[in-house]
Amino acid sequence: MRYLFIFLLSISTASAQNFTWTPGMQRAYAELQKLKVKSAQQTLATEPVHNGVRIFLDDYTDMLILATSDDDQAFSTLSDREDERLDALKDLDDTSPWQRVLLAEVRLHWAFVKLKFGKELSASWDVIRAYKLLKENQKRFPNFLPTYKSLGTLHVMIGSVPDNYVWVANLLGLHGNVKQGQQELLRAQQDPTFRLEARLIDLMVRAYVLKLTDADGQTLNRLVNDNEDNLLLHFFGATIEQKSGHSEQALAYLTKRPTGPAYQPLPVIDNILGDIYIQKSDYATATAHFKQFLAAYKGQNFLKDTYYKLFLCQWLASDKTDAQTRPLLQKVLTVGRTTVESDKAAQKFAEAYLKKGTSPNQKILMRARLASDGGFTDSALAYLHPFNDARFPITTEKAEYNYRMGRIYQRRNEPDTAIPYLTRALTLSEPDQLSFGATAALQLGYIYQQKNDRAHARSFFQKALGFKHHEYKNSVDNKARAGLSSL
Structure with a gap:
């Protein structure tokens, strides 16, 4: 009986050690989140190779290297490691809530990387399998917080799928909405291990899928300033602010970013x-x-x-x-x-320019577009203010002029001035399905959403989805779908 007890105890101890966040693992994960890849690799080299956390962190390291370099040769060399790591994790204790979470994390690492390298079909299957693993883990361990970081992210993605693809998601067993995903991301922020990553993902969702508010910007600013040695946070802080039309703030984050040989090149x-x-x-x-x-x-x-x-x-x-x-x-x-x-x-601009050339008006519109996109609205308005749409004889240019004017006033928090310009851009764009119509409809949806006019907001989000062929369709459709989901 004594030997049986010792044997069972040894099995129990080994099983518990399958997924152990040792102090070294915790340091390595913190370093990876800062993009200090080399020091993380040195720390991991001394950790047990059969620990599931070590397998996950090795995979996280490869994902960061591939995502920051976009190196095709490196992708070819490292891509076989996905199956190796999945097999290694499957051999570990399947009664631990960590097993399915880390299997899902590895699949999501490679889904992200594959998308960057043009492997969309394989990436899609990784996402589907990760989703099913996380849903199973949620069912078996509903209070295990690490599940909700990536599950929340996937629910946001599913909730922003355009209407004409919802049936595909349903057929594949993928269900969720943006509000549900955000709630799960907030829940994940209670977990000490994934708190920082969950906070960053939540802010990225607000910037790229919804609409970043002033309060969100203040939260982001505190997060970056509280982590002065974190290159990844400075980088994502800059991309979030640039995406939201605050390029001066993005420049400030990049100017004070940490640099040196300790950090992964970016x-x-x-x-x-x-x-x-x-x-x-x-x-x-x-x-x-x-x-x-x-x-x-x-x-x-x-x-x-x-x-x-x-x-x-x-x-x-x-x-x-x-x-x-x-x-x-x-x-x-x-x-x-x-x-x-x-x-x-x-590609679209180059093809059009080389085939047809351009008019002098396009320089005016381009200067205004660039300044407006960066949030430099005084400069943008100075470019366009001397003109009205009669100055622009071509329908495409008329639509762009009105769209740019609408966006400038929208960024200046003058929505009532912006509405007629955006509406005119939409009207001009509908016959030829110009991209300015889709983006104008999206912004009108946001404006009416802020006014709490749900009927008009819903109508304009649906109009944005109705534009079938334009170069920004993926992002516009995702945002419009998310807007509808939030109403």
Whole structure:
């Protein structure tokens, strides 16, 4: 009996150690969240290889390396590790709530990476399997908080699926909505291990799927300032603020970001800085950052967008001839891929410009667009204020003029002035299904949502979804669907 007891105790102890967050594991995870990949790898090298947490953190490390480099060769070398790690986790204690959570995390790591490398179908299956693992874990261990970080994220994604794809989600057994996902993310923030990651995901949901409020911006600012040595937070803080039209704040985050050899290289920061300086009409500084990005970057995403922005720097500076600038647009057609929306938009612009040329009005509209997108509304208004839509003979330009004016006044918190411009942009865009109509309808939905006019908000979100073919369809549809879900 004594030996049987010792044997059973040893089994119980081994099972418990399958998923142990040792002090070393905790340090490594904290370092990875700061993008201090090398020091995390050194710490992990001394930890037990059969610990499920070690397997998860090794996988997290590979995901960060691939996501920050976009290196196709590295992806080819590392991609076999997904199955190896899934098999290793499956061999561990399946009575632990950690097993299904970490299996799901590994699948989501690779889903994210595969999307960046154009492997959409394989990524989709990873997401579906991760969802089922998390739902099973929720059913078996409803009070296990780590489940809700990624489950909440997936419920937000499912809740923002466009109407015409809802049947697909239902067929695959995927159910959820944005409000449910946000509640689960808030619940996950009570967990000491995943608290920081859950807070960041929640803010990204608010910026990319919903609409970032002033209170959200203040929360983000505190989060970044409280973590001065966290490069990842400074990076995501900048992307969130830039996405929300606050490029000056984004620049502040990037200017004070931690740097040095301890951190994983992040070439895309130069691309973001280039975007900010082109919005500020500082074309020389923008050009320098875009060139630094191209020199350091090994991936295929954002190449079309970068050469397009280099073209804009020369074109808008007005110191180059057409013959000098056209090669940059020709380059757009030959480099990279069109996985991300910015590359799709760059490709569309280059094709149209090289085929038909452009009118003088397009420079005016482009300067206003860039300034408005960055939140520099005084400059944007100065570009457009001398004109009305009679100045623009082409329907596309009329629609863009009205859309830009509407967005400028919307950003200046003058919604009643913005509404007629956005409505006019929508009306002009509907016959030819121009993208300005979809984005104008989305913004009108937001305005009426803020006015608590649910009927008008719902109508405009549905109109945004009704535009079938434009380069921003994925993001507009996701936001419109999320808007409808929140009403």
